[in-house]
Amino acid sequence: MKFKNYSLIIILLVCLNFISCNEQTANTNKTEQVVVGSEHPKLILTKTGVDNIRKLLGTIPIFDASLQVTKEEVDAEIALGIDIPIPKDFSGGYTHEKHKSNFLILQKAGVLYQILDDEKYAKFVKDMLMQYEAIYKSLPVHPQTRSYARGKLFWQCLNDSNWLVYVSQAYDCIYNYLSKEERDLLENNLFRPFADYISIENPQFYNRVHNHSTWGNSAVGMIALVMDDDDLLQRALYGIKDVGLDPEAKDNDGGFIKDKDGRAGFLANLEEPFSPDGYYTEGPYYQRYAMYPFLIFAEALHNVKPELKIFEHKNGVLLKAVDALLQLSDADGDFFPLNDGQKGMSYFTSAMVSTVNIGYYFGSQNPGLLSIAKKQGQVMLDDSGLAVAIGIKEGKAKPFEKKSVNLTDGPDGKQGGVGVLRHQGLEVVFKYAAQGLSHGHYDKLSFSLYENGDEVIQDYGLARFVNIEQKGGGNYLKENTTWAKQTIAHNTLTLNATSHFEGKYEIGSKHHSNLYFFNFDNPKIQIASAKENNAYPGTEMHRTMAIIKDDNFEKPFVLDIMKIQSNTNNQYDMPYYFLGQVIETNFKYNVTSTLNALGIKNGYQHLYVEGVGQAPEENTKFLWLDKGRFYSLTSVSTPSDELFFTRIGANDPEFNLRREAALMTRRKNTKNTIFVSVIEPHGSYSPVSELALNSKSNIAALKIVLDTEDYTALTITDVKDNTKLFVISNTNASKEAKHTLKINEKNYSWTGSYYYK
Amino acid sequence: MKFKNYSLIIILLVCLNFISCNEQTANTNKTEQVVVGSEHPKLILTKTGVDNIRKLLGTIPIFDASLQVTKEEVDAEIALGIDIPIPKDFSGGYTHEKHKSNFLILQKAGVLYQILDDEKYAKFVKDMLMQYEAIYKSLPVHPQTRSYARGKLFWQCLNDSNWLVYVSQAYDCIYNYLSKEERDLLENNLFRPFADYISIENPQFYNRVHNHSTWGNSAVGMIALVMDDDDLLQRALYGIKDVGLDPEAKDNDGGFIKDKDGRAGFLANLEEPFSPDGYYTEGPYYQRYAMYPFLIFAEALHNVKPELKIFEHKNGVLLKAVDALLQLSDADGDFFPLNDGQKGMSYFTSAMVSTVNIGYYFGSQNPGLLSIAKKQGQVMLDDSGLAVAIGIKEGKAKPFEKKSVNLTDGPDGKQGGVGVLRHQGLEVVFKYAAQGLSHGHYDKLSFSLYENGDEVIQDYGLARFVNIEQKGGGNYLKENTTWAKQTIAHNTLTLNATSHFEGKYEIGSKHHSNLYFFNFDNPKIQIASAKENNAYPGTEMHRTMAIIKDDNFEKPFVLDIMKIQSNTNNQYDMPYYFLGQVIETNFKYNVTSTLNALGIKNGYQHLYVEGVGQAPEENTKFLWLDKGRFYSLTSVSTPSDELFFTRIGANDPEFNLRREAALMTRRKNTKNTIFVSVIEPHGSYSPVSELALNSKSNIAALKIVLDTEDYTALTITDVKDNTKLFVISNTNASKEAKHTLKINEKNYSWTGSYYYK
Known part of the structure; x- marks a missing residue:
């Protein structure tokens, strides 16, 4: 750590010391008001739970295995010795990663002390805590200045909060191992100042409705429960009162800091971002991250303050969230990367072990969760993990049922949602949600398609x-704003080369799409439909997506209808971000030996144009191959449609973007219009057998036979000349409504929002 | 099938009929000269073998499983009924794939008849053969005209030969089920005309040293053995005498048709392309394809003509070839794609089941082969498959030992070779071979790098x-010539933007690189070195590649030294085709929003320039991430070196090429020079744990400390300031030679061709 300006540092240190001393006095007063809980552990492990675990040791395989792995890991760390480096690095750097590994190991060592009753673990926890105690109060704010809420051990308060969530558990485990004097030392010089720093001293971090605050609230709440400090607990549950946050202030991600209703604290964070269905408005990647503090603090509250009935809060939303989150993973367990989501994050991440365990134990003992726990291959070393391990040992595990789901968004479930259509290995993720806070993307009515856990049309x-x-220090790159969040980066419609809501968070966060209907009744037709009226004022977009299993087709196919009504003439860009290799097109296109960007802003500056063609009369057909499977896209087109093969990567000076492709249809100077496509998965190719099976599209013609305000009807004719008719009622979504419609001189009658035959 | 010119067709049919009638007369004479073998089956299955198999049925799991799979497949085909369509398609099309599946099913049905003794299989074979018999003689040459040797059932004689290799086995199996009259019908109207068509009528196909001819020879030989026709057998073993082939004629791949020594037949095909080490000059992808006809016909010869001692031919080269081929696969069993090789082809392909089984049974019962057979999960339904299945059942399988190997190329092993260096999951494939016939690439001294079966630096x-x-009908695309074969498509040196041997097969096929030395004695230093003097006349290239395990490094690293001595000033381009995402460079580079091609020919027209930079003083460093692993390339550089980030895909109007990247160093206007690089694999990244471990290069400096005609010495200094010296003797490759050398005023003495300490 290099100090370039000593005098400034000294002034800072003096100031901090002053603040800390004041805090200490206040804290000392507080401790006098409460009675220290007599029984420990009580937070996650409980006295009874530990007794039970000790009795069953050596008899429950997956529990024993998890214990053994933990023991080996902690023993190795003990052998290495303790290191508490002076904080200086961003994530990825040594001091960051060391403090991170320290809190993880502390939690584990505490658990081992309880379960194995071996003092060496308690001593290790105590020694390390004492070393933190020795430096904490004199630590300056972290030297990296990027965060809107800098921590002390880490560059952001978020990571400091992670630390306290884990270390509270370690402290609870060795509470009775420590003397009163030792506890006072830790509480006065480490835990209370720590809790105050991430809350009172950083209200812009702590007093929000945001996953950051959830960690902060839980951290403060967990240490409050261990120390039996009710003031702190109130601060955890309800936030800090009367903090004058600037309503216009934003965090590093561009999200508003102050909640519009001025709510804060753990319970607000539980109510606001979760819909009644358990969908978390930021999306599954952030939900996975938030689940640990939500559930671990909930478990602690359940153990220490059962009267709060935390798992019943908001109709049991926390437990519903466990199921919702798992439904938002593909066949391999990878979470769908909605909004800012890193691909590859899956239910194999450690936070999901506790999610599954707690979901099982405090929920309805869903045997599907046991099969996921089996795949995870480890359990928590607590009552919930033991229950899961016993369930698995008793052979209760059943496959976790992934099915079509429609998850509402918004605290009341009235801000659109996310639909996942599933049938025979196909998964369509259809997003018509709210903005998703600061991590939201501008992609109303976008979708992605998976087959057997592989991305086909990617988000x-x-x-x-x-x-x-x-x-970039492991943080968000500027291309996240200039590319990933922009509408053109998604499989949805961009008007006039401008993102939804002009790409402005202030506007986007006021709106959401609306469900038109979903219907999963017929297993062979899984369908969802939604409308968006605000992304482009004066334009209504209505998208319907269905997975249809027709016996004349080898596999189910995806039907995609995007109907637009607009007051103005627009340019419509409709891309499909396919993965894989172009095999065949039915249209001519030109490639040039020089590549140029598609545009200069709104994400268009990041797309190279690799080829340009004119659409054929009637249908554009495009066939590609990926991971040994063929896919055909058949779209209704007119010769005035332009077709672009684009590739991501223009104006990307640090190679931050992946060079992946899309086929984009552009329709210019048009008011009302409709885009209709079918995506067929078919056949296979193996480089081992070198057999190309069923490598051709089964569709001979896709035709719009009627398109009015009230109805859209289309026919799909296969290569054997079977024709099917699909009709959607555009203005009456009722399941019970009876419709009669004349198409090509023939009358059709049906009940419900759609017809397929 | 549409005939546009009826009169032409009629003339053709008449001509063919005339030829066929003549043939028929000749054939009838032949059959009178030979005595029909009294015992069948005798070719692959044998009477004794079948008895043995029948006795053991139900007791050898993997054999029983293979039998069951085969039975289900054949039963399904029998249920479907027989279809013998009029040939019209290229590979991938219906008629091609149907005739292909027919011959595969015929062979299997024949085997089932023998093993299960169920007449329904014999009847199915007979019925299908009779349908072929009914049409064969009146079939015109295949309507697709692309091949230099068009078949009748297929667009090329090669596939017709495949048919006969398999169908001979089926015929052998039901030989005794048929009456004399039925056999005469088949032999006179189908098998003999068929054998004559692919040999006498297509000598440009049959009388070559080429994998095509191996199939042709084996096909003729197999049916000869079944029919006990010694004339045909002689034609199979020694080719057709006195065929006036044009010595300048070439096939579709640009390969010469006439062997320079005028040799032909199976034995010539066995001697010429295989080196004494069992390396097949076209490379493993084609070796895998050729192994089936080589081994299946060898097995048949062994059974019917044991006096030929075919497996002992050329010092047992066929069995050595089995081991060599397996050594040319990566950790996952995928063959290294040397020359024209399709990626993903592996030892899981069906031809490799017979290769492994025959290699085991007729070889030295290497228990390593059993472990591969276990992974394959199936065995041949014959004596060799039974032996393998019994070996597995008896628990004899051991892991197949993949080790560093040096395989010579050329009939006498004197035309360079291929080295595979292996240590702790790393594999360096170093190619210094001969041209590799018409499927060869112009890539002398090129290499590729694998880690744990994943490509790191790709070919x-x-x-x-x-x-x-x-x-393109599933055939070679024009980009195979304009890109894949060109030198710049490979990880080796291109001079003056021109491919080795000017990219001319006539020149390339006259030359080969030369081994300088290899040394695998020290497990921590696996090293190979070779020289190339003819790719660019007047320029000598000397490349040394080593995998070095130094205890100061987390993993082994690759050292790469390319020393050039030239009479002229040249431009040197040295690319590394890395896979994955750019993470960091130590040099500045410019990217433009417009991409242009690197050049206009010799493959350069297919590379986009994504970024251009100047190399730093001393070392260029480049770090990338792929499949959760970090890699660092450290190269000795001077500020006059230009660095190019390139990407494949320019001038690729049908998207036939993969958009993959390289970092290329360009050194202009230079005579003698040297390129030295180290490739370090290190650390890991997981999107599940989101931990980036050991994400930085361990090398602080790479320096050339001496470079003379006789010696090149360099130092590698790690970040902890440990320095190691590597010296190679450039002119004395002897293992015994003693060297003393003064470097920076210090004397070093050692024995052997290199020094590392």
């Missing part, structure tokens, strides 16, 4: 290499 | 989508 996800120091 | 492989009809 780009975030532009960030989380924790890779060389890539 | 592009071929530009072809084998059997995917939409991509």
